[in-house]
Amino acid sequence: MSQLQQLNDRIISRVNLNLEEFEFDTEPFVSQALDHEKMIKFYAFYGITSRHPIYFHFKNSNIAGSYFLGKCYVGRSAIYKSDVRGDELKREGDCIKSARHIPLVEDEMISILDSLLYKTLVHSNSHNPESPEAFIIRNTISAHYANIHGSTLEGCFLGPFSTVDLMNLHSCIVGEFSYVQVGELFHRKIDPGTVWIKNPHFEFKYKFQTNILDNFVGVSDAHQPRGVIYDFVRARDQEFERLFEVMHLEPFEAPDSSAINRYAVIKGRTRIGENVLVAQRSFLQNATMGDGSNAQENSYIIDSVLEGNCITAHGGKIIHADVGQECFVGFNSFLKGRPNERIKIGEGCIVMPHTIINPSMPIQIPDEHLVWGYIQSQEDLATHTISLDKLSEVRESLTLGRMTFSGKGSVFIGSFKDRLKKILSANGALYKDGQNRGHAQDDQNISFNIIQPYRTGERKGLYPSIRIKP
Structure with missing residues (x-):
């Protein structure tokens, strides 16, 4: 053996x-x-x-x-x-x-x-x-x-x-x-x-x-993945393998304050702002990355615009979307608009980890909202989003659709925003005049x-x- x-x-x-x-x-x-x-x-x-x-x-x-x-x-x-x-x-x-x-x-x-x-x-x-x-x-x-x-x-x-x-x-x-x-x-x-x-x-x-999840991320008897999200990732696997076939690549042009990892895929008309971090195994195609935004590992940003200080957490996928200033798109989220049915997310929104937005019509989420679950139409926003101000007023419990929340909403929002500030700082989004270095600056060389x-x-x-x- x-x-x-x-x-x-x-x-x-x-x-x-x-x-x-x-x-x-x-x-x-x-x-x-x-x-x-x-x-x-x-x-x-x-x-x-x-x-x-x-x-x-x-x-x-x-x-x-x-x-x-x-x-x-x-x-x-x-x-x-x-x-x-x-x-x-x-x-x-x-x-x-x-x-x-x-x-x-x-x-x-x-x-x-x-x-x-x-x-x-x-x-x-x-x-x-x-x-x-x-x-x-x-x-x-x-x-x-x-x-x-x-x-x-x-x-x-x-x-x-x-x-x-x-x-x-x-x-x-x-x-x-x-x-x-x-x-x-x-x-x-x-x-x-x-x-x-x-x-x-x-x-x-x-x-x-169960039926919705099985369509997007199902597994076989051997726990091998299948479904829409897995197919989306697999269809782009070859793009990453090409990066491993050559030792030296011409670097993608970016401002001196930003870092584009050698093992990231950058395609099409992609534009990179100041203090931007693009991590290894991220995939950008026709993407606009506003100042201070980031694309973390295994994230995909395709035909989308991210305004300043946007965080795309590990595994986040954003396709045909416009994301407002200082938004967070959580781990392994899947936001898949279409050319004529774009997803628009207002400023200061928090898209919870493992959220799926897969509409067949344009979707617009107002500023300063928490977003979660499975959203297929504008009507779904009533049971899958809440304004941060309204959630902050919760003192005991709240149920919206399949979501339950208990405790103090203000503490939940406050702790989330504190964490987002730390992420922006760690990634170098706040770098200026040689101060507040982060990954976007430390990873350049x-x-x-x-x-x-x-x-x-x-x-x-x-x-x-x-x-x-x-």
Whole structure:
């Protein structure tokens, strides 16, 4: 038996053991997702800048087509076409409020052990106060286009297009296209299409109807994705593969204050403003990016205009839309207008993670509104949007259609806006006169180094164990 097959079997057995109570078998997913020939087809690469600590340690693993930045350790894992982006990890001396402001004794590092991450994004920093120096993902499998954002994981399975955000999970199953931000979960199974945010002050919850979700993000018996959103992504896969076939590309022209990643696809009449960040594996075609806006990993902005300081979170898709100033389009959202049925989103709107807007008529959302769920017509706005002012007045509970909210609306809106300010600052949208540097400025002079696997022999498909230090 090859060492690559042993690696796959080890991951399956460890994850299955953690999910034994659910009688959940990950073998069908792994056997269909991990084609051994694919595992030697793509090189891996890591980024180096003068502004990020450098430490990469890869051991007994396959990391085909994956990107690493910051401090990362990968052991006995398969990381396929994933982005492990450690540019927001905590640094030595940083203090954690929930840990009595005791400073970190060393830089935080992403540590991935006995896990399979398939076309997954790992980003931000650990929000687990028990291990402030370690962002740990252990005995876990994540499927296509999942987002692991500031979340530590132990013994979990994340379905396609799911997101776990700023939390800790132990022995959990997160269904496809679910977004979860609830602090901590133990031994829970989250139904597909669940959008759930909870803290001591408020709770927001929405669940997609099964037939609607199945049309956009369904899965086979082996948890392989299908549906409208998956087909949309797959149709553009080849555009990204071409980026890996050549070593040097002419950079896309952009202002000196903006950064266009070498591994982003830029097509058509795309225009880039000041302080713009375009991350790796983002796709822009006939897009206008206003000053301070960003396109994060796995986002698609096509035939659309984003005004200033717009945030497109990881996996957000915006097609034939006009997005007003300071709007947020959340993780894995799918906003698909048409040339004659454009989507217009007013200034200051918050489009919740995992929102689907797929109209057959023009849609216009007023300024300063919260947007969620599934919107197909202008009439749907009555039960899928609310003005931020009206939500701020809620003191106990609110039900609109399939959405339920409890707690203080003003705290919910305030915390959301605070987070958006931090995102804009971190991405360099507020850069001016040499002050407030962010990713858009720090990533301009990044260099990429590639790593290749063994192509023959017993270790075929594995990468040499390697440690890279300053």
